Amino acid sequence: MTKIPKILLIYTGGTIGMVKDFNTGALKTFNFDKLLTHIPEINLLHCNIESVSFEEPIDSSNMNISNWVILAEIIEENYYNFDGFVILHGSDTMSYTASAISFMFENLSKPIIFTGSQLPIGDLRTDAKENLITAIQIASSQEQELPVISEVCLYFEYKLYRANRTTKVNAEHFQAFYSPNFPPLGESGVYLKFSKELLFKSNVDDKPLKVRKNLDNNIAILKIFPGITEVVIHAILSIENLKGVIIETYGSGNAPTQSWFINLLKKAISKGIYIVNVTQCISGSVILGHYETSEHLKNIGIINGKDITTESALAKLMYLLGENLPKNEFKAVFEKSLRGEMREDL
Ligand code: ASP
Numbered sequence: 001m002t003k004i005p006k007i008l009l010i011y012t013g014g015t016i017g018m019v020k021d022f023n024t025g026a027l028k029t030f031n032f033d034k035l036l037t038h039i040p041e042i043n044l045l046h047c048n049i050e051s052v053s054f055e056e057p058i059d060s061s062n063m064n065i066s067n068w069v070i071l072a073e074i075i076e077e078n079y080y081n082f083d084g085f086v087i088l089h090g091s092d093t094m095s096y097t098a099s100a101i102s103f104m105f106e107n108l109s110k111p112i113i114f115t116g117s118q119l120p121i122g123d124l125r126t127d128a129k130e131n132l133i134t135a136i137q138i139a140s141s142q143e144q145e146l147p148v149i150s151e152v153c154l155y156f157e158y159k160l161y162r163a164n165r166t167t168k169v170n171a172e173h174f175q176a177f178y179s180p181n182f183p184p185l186g187e188s189g190v191y192l193k194f195s196k197e198l199l200f201k202s203n204v205d206d207k208p209l210k211v212r213k214n215l216d217n218n219i220a221i222l223k224i225f226p227g228i229t230e231v232v233i234h235a236i237l238s239i240e241n242l243k244g245v246i247i248e249t250y251g252s253g254n255a256p257t258q259s260w261f262i263n264l265l266k267k268a269i270s271k272g273i274y275i276v277n278v279t280q281c282i283s284g285s286v287i288l289g290h291y292e293t294s295e296h297l298k299n300i301g302i303i304n305g306k307d308i309t310t311e312s313a314l315a316k317l318m319y320l321l322g323e324n325l326p327k328n329e330f331k332a333v334f335e336k337s338l339r340g341e342m343r344e345d346l
Pocket of ligand 1: 013014015016058059060061089090091093116117118238
């Protein structure tokens with residue numbers, strides 16, 4: 001007889017488990033136990049579900065690296081007792097957390113599926129039920145007693161994505177997420193279909209799981225805009241203890257060519273600050289040296305973020321800074337795909 005998969009449902013907070021405060025009209029988190037009473041359908045799924053909640057569920061705007069470590073530890077402590085994990089998380093920062101978890105778990109061989117909703121579970125028109133039920137089905141999908149998914153994914157509104165490829169693109173549509181540079185890994189319609197050829201076979205050699213919890217958030221994101229001043233760039237690059245900056249450039253990685261701009265970046269790099277170039281465009285890639293306006297960035301040793309999302313670049317930077325890599329290796333390691341988060345051949 002085939003084994004019934006065991007799934008751990010972890011509630012971190014977010015709209016999915018919120019109720020309306022009728023005095024103020026604002027949404028606030030509520031007791032997780034009540035979440036399950038709203039969806040008795042869950043009992044019909046072919047899996048055994050246990051659940052655990054953050055002690056104090058949070059709106060995902062309050063997520064930080066300590067919460068990522070708490071979440072990682074819940075998964076780590078339960079890793080060998082469960083076949084899959086479903087994380088309920090607010091949609092606002094879900095792509096950040098899910099990207100971070102993807103880097104924190106090395107040699108993953110079980111599914112970690114993030115989901116949430118745009119409307120609270122108690123709302124008549126809620127999208128929460130479909131998202132939650134299908135996310136659990138995905139996490140419990142097995143073939144020959146092995147999980148179909150062995151990576152960190154995000155499921156929302158009928159689409160399964162590689163988590164570290166996603167970004168939140170809509171504050172009100174049910175279709176809130178998009179994976180601009182990588183196709184969905186699966187789709188749910190009448191049938192649940194996976195694009196098997198795209199799935200990341202992250203632990204083919206059966207290496208032991210490693211959980212990296214030493215994240216370093218001494219970083220900043222700097223979005224370039226026409227008219228940006230020297231004072232602004234100087235102020236950001238002079239932040240005490242700053243170790244890394246994600247610079248959001250134009251198009252295929254282009255930025256001003258004025259000497260004050262290049263010199264400030266050059267000086268920061270020579271002080272040991274890592275600067276990663278990602279594009280402000282919703283899709284496409286940085287191609288350093290494609291235009292003259294990115295040639296100088298290439299020459300000063302900026303890290304090529306290729307087609308990575310800002311969310312994933314941030315998580316990767318925090319993770320790699322925490323690994324204390326030798327200075328001369330950092331750039332090469334960052335430019336490699338570690339969890340399927342970027343194309344390597346760019
Ligand atoms: N503000 C909420 C959160 O991110 C929105 C949501 O859950 O979708 O926690």
